[in-house]
Structures are given as C-alpha cells and as structure tokens.
Amino acid sequence: MSELKELQDLVSQVRRDIVRMVHKVNSGHPGGSLGCTEFMVALYNETMDLKEGFDMNGIDEDLFFLSNGHISPLFYSVLARRGYFPVEELQTFRLLNSRLQGHPATHEGLPGVRIASGSLGQGLSVAIGAALAKKLNNDEHLVYSLHGDGELQEGQNWEAIMYAAGNKVDNVIATIDHNGQQIDGATSDVLPMGDLKKKFEAFGWDTLEIKNGNNLEEIIQGLKEAKQRTGKGKPVCVIMDTVMGHGVDFMMHTHAWHGKAPNDEQLEIALSQNPETLGDY
Amino acid sequence: MKKYIDQGKKDTRSGYGAGMTVLGRTNPKVVALCADLVGSLKIQEFINENPERFFQVGIAEANMMGIAAGLTIGGYIPFTGTFANFSTGRVYDQIRQSIAYSGKNVKICASHAGITLGEDGATHQILEDIGLMKMLPGMTVINPCDFNQTKAATIAIAEHEGPVYLRFGRPAVANFTPADQNFEIGKALLLNEGSDVTIVATGHLVWQSLIAAENLESKGISVEVINIHTIKPLDEEAIIKSVKKTGAIVTAEEHNYLGGLGESVARTLTTKYPVAQEFIATQDTFGESGTPDQLMEKYGLDNKAIEKAVLRVLKRKA
Numbered sequence: 190m191s192e193l194k195e196l197q198d199l200v201s202q203v204r205r206d207i208v209r210m211v212h213k214v215n216s217g218h219p220g221g222s223l224g225c226t227e228f229m230v231a232l233y234n235e236t237m238d239l240k241e242g243f244d245m246n247g248i249d250e251d252l253f254f255l256s257n258g259h260i261s262p263l264f265y266s267v268l269a270r271r272g273y274f275p276v277e278e279l280q281t282f283r284l285l286n287s288r289l290q291g292h293p294a295t296h297e298g299l300p301g302v303r304i305a306s307g308s309l310g311q312g313l314s315v316a317i318g319a320a321l322a323k324k325l326n327n328d329e330h331l332v333y334s335l336h337g338d339g340e341l342q343e344g345q346n347w348e349a350i351m352y353a354a355g356n357k358v359d360n361v362i363a364t365i366d367h368n369g370q371q372i373d374g375a376t377s378d379v380l381p382m383g384d385l386k387k388k389f390e391a392f393g394w395d396t397l398e399i400k401n402g403n404n405l406e407e408i409i410q411g412l413k414e415a416k417q418r419t420g421k422g423k424p425v426c427v428i429m430d431t432v433m434g435h436g437v438d439f440m441m442h443t444h445a446w447h448g449k450a451p452n453d454e455q456l457e458i459a460l461s462q463n464p465e466t467l468g469d470y
Numbered sequence: 471m472k473k474y475i476d477q478g479k480k481d482t483r484s485g486y487g488a489g490m491t492v493l494g495r496t497n498p499k500v501v502a503l504c505a506d507l508v509g510s511l512k513i514q515e516f517i518n519e520n521p522e523r524f525f526q527v528g529i530a531e532a533n534m535m536g537i538a539a540g541l542t543i544g545g546y547i548p549f550t551g552t553f554a555n556f557s558t559g560r561v562y563d564q565i566r567q568s569i570a571y572s573g574k575n576v577k578i579c580a581s582h583a584g585i586t587l588g589e590d591g592a593t594h595q596i597l598e599d600i601g602l603m604k605m606l607p608g609m610t611v612i613n614p615c616d617f618n619q620t621k622a623a624t625i626a627i628a629e630h631e632g633p634v635y636l637r638f639g640r641p642a643v644a645n646f647t648p649a650d651q652n653f654e655i656g657k658a659l660l661l662n663e664g665s666d667v668t669i670v671a672t673g674h675l676v677w678q679s680l681i682a683a684e685n686l687e688s689k690g691i692s693v694e695v696i697n698i699h700t701i702k703p704l705d706e707e708a709i710i711k712s713v714k715k716t717g718a719i720v721t722a723e724e725h726n727y728l729g730g731l732g733e734s735v736a737r738t739l740t741t742k743y744p745v746a747q748e749f750i751a752t753q754d755t756f757g758e759s760g761t762p763d764q765l766m767e768k769y770g771l772d773n774k775a776i777e778k779a780v781l782r783v784l785k786r787k788a
Contacts, residue, residue: 305572318540348533
C-alpha cells in the first residue's frame, strides 16, 4: 500500500518524464499520456498485484494491456519507475536502436510490454484472450486494459465487447480514457459515440464511472470497486473522465497536444508546473 | 517414374481436423478458436473431447485473432480456424500487429483456400493469401498437398515456436502421401527424380504435377517433381540442387502469380542460379463460380496446363 503523497510525487515525476521524452525527440503523444497519468500510476503502484521481475506469461499476477499505444511515454515512464527497466533508458525514447519504440512493442524485448499496440482497437481482444488463459490456468488474477474513447470507433472493440459479455469473461477490467478528444477534434464532432456507459451496459458489461479521472483517490477507490465486481459473471468496464493534457495548463482541454511536442520554452513551463520529486532520468 | 497411389479422395481440411484431434489428446497447451465454421474446419471431434479448450468466437475474425494472441500470454498454443479469405485479408492488420510483430505463437489455420473453393465464387476464393502472409516478417507459410500431409503439418506446427499460416482446401483430392509421415517444416520433398526439367509444386497442384510428369515421361521427358509444402522458409537448397541438374523449372500453385510460390522461387534463382522458369498460377485475376475441376481447367491450374508449361520452358532452356 503506497501512501497517497508518494503516489502524488510519482505522478509529478512521471509527468516530467513524459514532457521531457517527447520534447527531446520532438515527437510523441503528450496529451493522452498526461491525461492518464494518475490512472496508470495508481494501477501499477496501488491496484495491481504484480510479481517481481517480468516474464511474458505473467502467471500468478495481474496483467495490463495498453490498447491506445500512442500514450507510450506514460507507459514507459510508469514501467521504468516501477522497476521494469532502468529509468535512464527513458532517454532513448523513439531513438534508433531503442527498446522504447514510438509505440509499444515486444519485438525489442522491453520488460513490461506483452503486446504491440498503436494500430487502434486491438487491445481488448488481446486482454480477453489473456483472461481466458488465466481461467484455463486456474489463475485468479485479473486482466486490466486501457482504451481511448476515440479508439472505440474501431469496430473490433465491439466484437470483443460482445464476446466478453456473451462468454462471461468476468476477470477483465477494461478502462476507457473518456477525454472527449481525438486527433481531428472533439469526439462529439468527429464521430459522436453517444452514451458509452449505456452502450457497455446494453452489451452486458458491469459498468462504473470515475468522475474525476485525474484524482488519485477517486481512481484508487473506483478501481477497488471495479475489482470487487469481478468474478460475478460479467466483464467490468470503468469509464474514466479525464482531461487531456492534465497537469500542463496550456495542454489541457484541447486536442492540439494529442501528438505534438513542446518547444524549449513550453517545456520549461510544463516542468515548472510539475516539480521534480524522484529525480529526473 | 515413381508410382504414387491415391488411397482414396479426401479433403485437406479433414486432415486439419484429424490433426487437431491428435493434438487435443497429446498436447494440453493446444486450444482451438473458430469463427462460426466448425463444420467446415472439421474440428467437432476436438471440441467434443476438449470443450474447455475450444473458443467459438462467432462471425468476428478480428476479435478471434486478438483473443488468440492473448491466449499465448499464459502459455497456450492457439489454432484459429476460418476460411483463408477471412484468415488473412480480412484481418491483416490484427495479424500484423498483435501476432506477427508481437511474435505470438499463434497458428492461423485457413481452409477453403484458392479457387477450388468452387461454387461460392470470388468473394470467398482468395488467391492472394500466400503473398499476404509470406510478406510478414517471422511468419511461416505452409500449404500441404493432401489429407495425410495436412494432418502431419497440423501436428508439426504445434511444436514450432512462432506464428504459422497453414493453408488447406475444401474439395476432396487424391490422398497419396504416407499416413505416418514425419512433417518437417521448411524441408522440400523430392517426389520423383528426373533430369530434363523440375516442377516445384505446392498444395493441390502437387498431385496434378505428378500426373503431368507421368504423361510427359511417356513422351520421353524426364521430370523431377518437388513437393514444396513450406513456402516460407523456402528450401532454397533443394530447389537449386534440382535445377543445377535439370536447368529449367515450372512452379505450380493455386494462387496468383504475384506474391506466390513462383515469385519466391524466381527470387531465389535470379540471385543464385538463374534458369528458365514458367509459372502455373492464376494470372492476376479473381476467380468465379464453378466446380473445382472446371475452375482448375479454366484458370490453367490442372495437369494439362502444367504439361504445356513444361514444354514451353524446355524450349527456353539454355
């Protein structure tokens, strides 16, 4: 059990990692990364039951699949800060010969990554497959996944959503990063998706909401609640309202920073809003 | 000419089903998935004997590929089953990212490949799948020739670590390879020794090539026949060894000439030992409705077409 203050410090440090990583290579996706920072910090350091070290099969531990792979800066920072690989390696993000590819990959053997993602809409199917393997192995641990809300426009998600409910895959917790933004603008403009909670429920999922997805306590509580709802015959969905770019004021409430790096001056502002707590890489 | 006896016509997809039955009994890590085509893929016996290791995903092939990738995480060896068209083109990006690039140990098993699917027509007759799959880094591509070989291949790929595309067909065809054969991935099989020309064939075209070779022999032409069940990795050594002797080659496949076995062979020969080559394959066209035999004849894939190609290549032989 981590103290809340420690998690807050980690959130601040991870945000620094994110903006520094994308700034250095002048590419990457800071908006969604910043918006999900509290979630992923809580997930990896509070919610999930994890073994020491990494093996691909992940038997007897919880698993996480990142479906919206473009928020790789966040994923890499959280993995490194959790001890999966040296924090110094974050400086190789998106560079030639790095294990930290633009989008997560298993190809280079980066510990903590179990599937490539980036081409959207594929992660939920994979999470369901891993959850089925857990059932076959009589492994009572859970499988978590994260998906962008815009990503739900990909049809494969709905195949997977239908499958999981129809087959009572009740050891999966799928979290939706509900920030209302995608590359071309607001999701409500690009392709309105209606009431996601009702949609998941209509497909047979037990669905709960986290109203402030940038509040650590609310996330921890919401995930605890989600965990309690597993094992009851229904897959569990968490719809988490977040603010894209959270923690860096000029990146918030806009899709403009979905896939754009800050310049030197903007980096300084971003860093000044997120104090160094655990040491920059 | 070495004699091969048809032990009785059988569909290669039943060879897949028979192989799955064996795997169900011998390898507890093997799981099967199917997208609403259990009857077509002949896996009912596997399902009856291992209901907990079977996943019916419905008509949702993209989801099936993702679930298969996920099942490997936990140590399982998933075999996906649907028609070749829906096993490849329909789900190419899912295979590319979640299976091939992710290096997952998934066996993509594809029935009703090629034009011999027959009456359903071009929507279901994929002639591009070998090309699609062989282009994926790390993917093994196998196209066995008959029931016995498909069964053996199914059993063999469970022991191979890494993604595999196993392609087989719908119609009953000659079953002429040994029932107890040991299937070695990537190892070409020399079916008949000859000195004038080499035929390298895959899938249903192997039997057609044997018929063609026999006819040609009666005309005084000595034909070497190679069954190349594995298209990737290609047994380059066996092909080069043969053409060093014969000096001419015909490749034969139930697939578009673009992207198929013939192109892989041509690439090997142009870089290592150039000889005249003729291609038995479809000519960058879609198929159509008809019986398998009618279609094989119309699209130039039967033994008569192979004979003609041999005569053509002999004229060009240096």
